[in-house]
Amino acid sequence: MYSLEKIKINIADAINDALKKKIVSAADLIYPPKPEFGDISLPCYAIAKLSGKTAVEMAEFLVGKIFAEEVASTKALGPFINFTINKTKLAQKVIAEIAEAKNEYGVNANGKNKTIMVEFAHPNTHKAFHIGHLRNILTGEAVSRILEANGYKITRANYQGDIGLHIAKCLWGVGQQEKEYKAVKNKDVKAKAEFLGRAYAYGSKNYEESQGAKQEIAELNKKIYNQDKTVMAAYRATRKWSLGYFAGIYKRLNTKFDRLYFESEVFQSGREIVLKNLKKGIFELSQGAVIFEGEKYGLHSRVFINSEGNPTYEGKDLGLAELQFNEFRPEKILHVVGPEQAEYFKVIIKALELVMPASLGREAHLRYGWVRLKEGKMSSRLGNVVLGEWLLDEAKKQVLEIMKGARGLKNKDAVADKVSLAAVKYSILKNGLDKDIAFDLNESVSFNGSSGPYLLYTYARIQSIIRKSNSKSEARNSKQIQNPKSKIQNLSDAKEQRLIVKLAMYPEAVASAGKNYDPSEAAKYLFELAQEFNNYYHAVPVLKAKAEIRMARLALCGVIGQTVKNGLRLLGIETVEEM
């Protein structure tokens, strides 16, 4: 693959040749802040130090001695050496490469023969599905796609809490609202899910405020654990409602899971693992419960089996890990979970390491930040949540509003679906993983600036140009483009040269996003590429250019479109041809 990364390696080699020592690596080369400075730079501070020269002296000393094939000019500017790449060659190779690789442009084999399990979504049944879950799913899916582009085999897993106190709270709430429960049975999944969310909030509230209710809920919880016949019918029915509702959301978001795990299926094995290792001394008895003494490892203690004899979330997680490793033998398991469980995961991973030494270094908590409301706190416990579906529906409404004036656009509804999904997905994924997202109900998703629709619009524009060129082959015939005599060398405008450099950076962006498990890196790259293209689009004519230039520019447009599409696919965003 011909990328800027490769050129950096060659330049580093050339620098080392000039120094007659091997001290510079590709990682020491940076991209300069301004295009006028060149395409790749070497700050000379570090190597100057080794030789006793100042950085400025070093830059001047070295500048005439570096010879790299791809470099058109090398200039010293203060303590920097700036390299300008030969754009004619670069354009030729990059355009040919993308035209040839198409959907595969940017993928690498870093993770060849390795399986990573990405465990995400995990909404609990019987609880509301809010925008926090949405961020989780979008993140998990995007990370999965990015890792796939990095050559990993990905197993998408979803671990759902279908047993535990929250269920009892919900079912207690359901029991208090028999009438509504009966009525909702005949309604659609959405109404059912909403009813369960309300019942959960109601049960939760009473659990905290009323001793009587608290006791009843505890009793009910025991019955569920013991599969008591008096509660199982309601339990099974409502569980099914929840799962059905979730399935609809996964479909809408275009996510599929290879394996759905449930707490109910690891409940037994989790308990057994803890008890077995209690004998070995990894766990200890304390106040009637089985705990792991985290303090020994600089962490905190946690209960794995409660004094009722039931495994807690902790205990169940051990059973889950065993099952996951046995079923898929993943190199790594990434648990996409919110920041509130950061400390929890440290304890679990430590305990797991002792119980199952093979898990060492293979379990990781992939944490993402909160989605907060600007207007105040959000809690499914309190019932004041923004539902995931609300956001999707709202976004679509707004898109349809914007599209009202659109002239003869076919498939308006399908386009609105894609555009609104793109808006929601991008607005969430563009944020750094660790950052909280401050969510404004009034401006929930954006359609201007750094937004999903902006990227789709850019793509649609490119497709429109290609359509109007009346010759797709003109842009896409890779044989012609690869021909050294083709007119690619006519791309001499500074804006298009910058675009070519940007395109050559794409593989690096994919690799980096994969290494850091960070979709926002891909999002950022795409926005920058789109921005540069739009600037170019307004300044430089494509269809009205002279024939030989026109062909080269069409080829460029074609590969930009391809790259935008590839990048969006990593984020789980589909393109539209027109909007």
Next chain:
RNA sequence: GCUCUUGUAGUUCAGUGGAUAGAACAAGGGACUCCUAAGCCCUAGACGCAGGUUCGAUUCCUGCCAAGAGCACCA
């Protein structure tokens, strides 16, 4: 109290041990007989505070301040 995370323009976010800290939104101004105005161009505006390490710190370290989260039988 202890631990973790986060403090960058009015707002929401990028970013880096090095060249003038980038965008978007909002504000103000501008361009079209031209490939989609969900677009483009211009203007104004920011590294919480205090020390330290360094030739150089917004970035690394320490302390403080602020916000959020976690700290035994919830998930």
